[in-house]
Amino acid sequence: DAGIGGISAKFLKVLTANRRLFAVRDVIRAFRALVAKFKGEATADVTVAEPLSDKNLDALKTALKSVTGKDVALNVKIDPAIIGGLVVKLGSRMVDSSLRTKLNSIKHAMKEAG
Numbered sequence: 001d002a003g004i005g006g007i008s009a010k011f012l013k014v015l016t017a018n019r020r021l022f023a024v025r026d027v028i029r030a031f032r033a034l035v036a037k038f039k040g041e042a043t044a045d046v047t048v049a050e051p052l053s054d055k056n057l058d059a060l061k062t063a064l065k066s067v068t069g070k071d072v073a074l075n076v077k078i079d080p081a082i083i084g085g086l087v088v089k090l091g092s093r094m095v096d097s098s099l100r101t102k103l104n105s106i107k108h109a110m111k112e113a114g
Contacts, residue, residue: 042070047077047087047098064090 004012015021036043044064052060057074064072068090082098 036073040070041073042068042090043073043075044088044090045075045077046089047079047082049078049080049082049084049086049098051078052076060088064088 012021012024015024015027033043042064046060057076061072061074072090082100083103084099085097085102087098087101088095
């Protein structure tokens with residue numbers, strides 16, 4: 001029904017027959033990671049407080065490409081709890097410029113000083 005054929009359909013049938021259909025999401029994620037690695041691409045997980053405009057997304061991709069030297073695909077997650085700014089995770093590197101983290105840092109500094 002989903003229009004899947006060939007090897008992919010056979011693979012899904014094997015997963016279904018072995019009662020492993022719950023693993024499909026992880027299989028797809030792992031396959032995408034392998035394809036990206038083969039193509040020399042990187043994937044960044046980005047958390048923002050509110051949706052970014054296309055202009056901001058393009059600027060972020062450009063900035064990350066200048067750092068990594070690779071094309072970067074973005075997985076954008078919206079989390080209003082970070083208040084503002086953004087959190088970027090690229091491989092083992094993470095940059096947290098969220099307002100929530102900055103406020104927590106100030107709060108801890110004030111506790112230590114007082």
